[in-house]
Amino acid sequence: MKSSGILLELQGVSKSYGAVKVLEAVDLAVRDGEFITILGPSGSGKTTILRMIGGFTQPSGGQILLDGKDIVAQPINRRPFNTVFQDYALFPHMTVAANVGYGLRVRGEARDEIARRVKEALALVQLGDLAERYPSQISGGQRQRVALARAIICQPRLILLDEPLAALDLALRRQMQEFLKEIQRQIRTTFLFVTHDQEEAIAMADRICVMNEGRILQLGSAHDVYYRPTSEFVARFFGENNLIEGRLEESQGEWRWIATPIGRLRCAVDGQPELATATRGRRAFAVFRPESVAAGAPAGGDNHVEGTVTHVSFGGASTSISLSVGEGGRTKFLLRWPSRAEGVSISPGQRMAAHWRPTDCRLVLA
Numbered sequence: 001m002k003s004s005g006i007l008l009e010l011q012g013v014s015k016s017y018g019a020v021k022v023l024e025a026v027d028l029a030v031r032d033g034e035f036i037t038i039l040g041p042s043g044s045g046k047t048t049i050l051r052m053i054g055g056f057t058q059p060s061g062g063q064i065l066l067d068g069k070d071i072v073a074q075p076i077n078r079r080p081f082n083t084v085f086q087d088y089a090l091f092p093h094m095t096v097a098a099n100v101g102y103g104l105r106v107r108g109e110a111r112d113e114i115a116r117r118v119k120e121a122l123a124l125v126q127l128g129d130l131a132e133r134y135p136s137q138i139s140g141g142q143r144q145r146v147a148l149a150r151a152i153i154c155q156p157r158l159i160l161l162d163e164p165l166a167a168l169d170l171a172l173r174r175q176m177q178e179f180l181k182e183i184q185r186q187i188r189t190t191f192l193f194v195t196h197d198q199e200e201a202i203a204m205a206d207r208i209c210v211m212n213e214g215r216i217l218q219l220g221s222a223h224d225v226y227y228r229p230t231s232e233f234v235a236r237f238f239g240e241n242n243l244i245e246g247r248l249e250e251s252q253g254e255w256r257w258i259a260t261p262i263g264r265l266r267c268a269v270d271g272q273p274e275l276a277t278a279t280r281g282r283r284a285f286a287v288f289r290p291e292s293v294a295a296g297a298p299a300g301g302d303n304h305v306e307g308t309v310t311h312v313s314f315g316g317a318s319t320s321i322s323l324s325v326g327e328g329g330r331t332k333f334l335l336r337w338p339s340r341a342e343g344v345s346i347s348p349g350q351r352m353a354a355h356w357r358p359t360d361c362r363l364v365l366a
Contacts, residue, residue: 007032007190008053008158013062015048023048023214025062030158035184035191037201040211041237046194047162049211053192054083054160066157082151083160086167088143090135096146097122097131103154121149124183141172148180152187161193165200177203198238202226210234227289230272232364235287242293242333243285245366248278256363258286262326266302267361275363283366290320290336292360297353304355309348314339321346323354 008030015023023045030036038046051057053064055076063070071079082103090099101118109117122128125145135143144164151159161180165173181204184191195201201208202222210218210225210233218225218234229235235243246260256269256276265286269275278284297304307325310332321335335354346352 005031007066009063009065009068010049010053011063011065013049013052013059013064015045015052015057016060021214023059026214026216028209028216028219030190030192031207033188033190034206035181035193035204036207036209037193037195037205038209038211039195039198039201041196043213044211045214046196046211048214050083050160050162050192050194053158054081055079056083080157081160082154082156082158083162084144084147084151084164086163088135088147088164090143090146090150092135095132095134096127096138099135099146100149100153103150107154117153121153124152124186125149125179140168141176144168144176145179148183152183152189156189158190158192161191163195165195166197173200174203180204210238212237227360228271228362229287229364232285232366235285235362235364240290240334240336241287242290243287243364244331244333245283245285248275248280248282248284248363250280251276255358258284258363260286260331262305262331265361266358267363268359269363272363274365278365285364285366287362287364288356288360290334291318292356293333293335293354294356295352295354298355298357302355302358303361304353306351306353309346309350309352311348312346321352323352 006029010026010028012025012027014025038049040046048057052059055074059072064072097118100121101114104114104117119128122131125148127142127145127149130138130142147164165176168176177200193204205222207220208222208225209216212233218230225234225238229238235241244260244262244265246258249257249259251269254268254270255266258265258267267286305325307323308329309321310324311322313320317339318336319339323333323335325331
């Protein structure tokens with residue numbers, strides 16, 4: 001049975017090459033009309049998932065369900081999906097219009113119908129005036145939009161995007177992130193986007209699926225993955241979290257304490273039943289983001305430190321401050337505050353107090 005609102009499901013899908021397992025048995029449900037990003041480092045298994053969904057690679061086990069029906073044995077040309085590759089895979093001897101209309105010609109659509117839909121697709125990606133140019137005559141960003149138009153024109157149920165922005169420079173990549181998200185909103189087609197770039201995932205995804213070593217470690221909204229990591233790997237991989245190692249102490253309701261080299265810290269454990277029941281003395285990390293740290297001592301006394309500033313780095317909109325705390329200054333963590341026009345009156349060697357709220361402090365097991 002198809003779940004309500006679910007377009008595609010992976011159930012126990014795995015992949016091995018001989019004795020080498022590259023993807024553990026994973027489960028993933030993709031909602032109809034969402035923009036979902038699979039995020040992870042090289043070798044995490046993210047592209048393997050995309051290739052198996054697209055039909056380019058056969059899984060070693062499990063089911064891939066479209067509308068509740070297994071499509072593992074279905075050939076590529078019978079799957080209602082289109083793929084946008086990192087290198088765009090445009091035909092260099094064809095014009096932009098011919099590249100975009102290629103799929104319709106293969107289907108045997110009438111010439112007038114192809115011309116009409118090519119014109120609509122190029123207008124959607126804002127390339128109507130470049131229809132007669134060749135790929136070598138347009139920019140990288142424009143080639144990326146041609147590849148997107150070619151994927152859209154056949155009206156697929158799902159568009160698979162395999163790091164299509166990786167070859168673009170930073171400014172153009174950010175423009176294309178906004179453009180892709182806006183196109184997805186307009187056509188209301190499900191996008192499955194693979195990337196290793198955390199900022200790209202945050203900017204575009206409705207949900208993020210974080211992978212490592214062939215496993216799905218966390219699936220949730222960008223906000224949840226950013227502020228509520230559920231594992232040490234996600235906390236370290238997703239941005240610049242502070243991780244303070246310690247040993248679990250008692251719990252009380254939605255709070256749990258952890259003993260660390262910089263003191264006893266109070267952290268939230270809401271939505272983390274494994275932490276609420278973990279035994280006392282278990283090794284764990286207190287996790288909090290640099291932007292959650294404020295200067296000075298808190299009124300209530302929880303989660304505060306005093307240390308020595310070791311580095312101040314202006315980063316445009318924000319300024320980062322490195323602080324050494326604890327015995328011998330061996331524990332390091334990072335603060336990040338909005339920059340001001342007059343600058344930050346803090347310099348290396350200065351003593352400084354800082355604190356963060358228990359609600360901003362998460363616990364993950366080591």
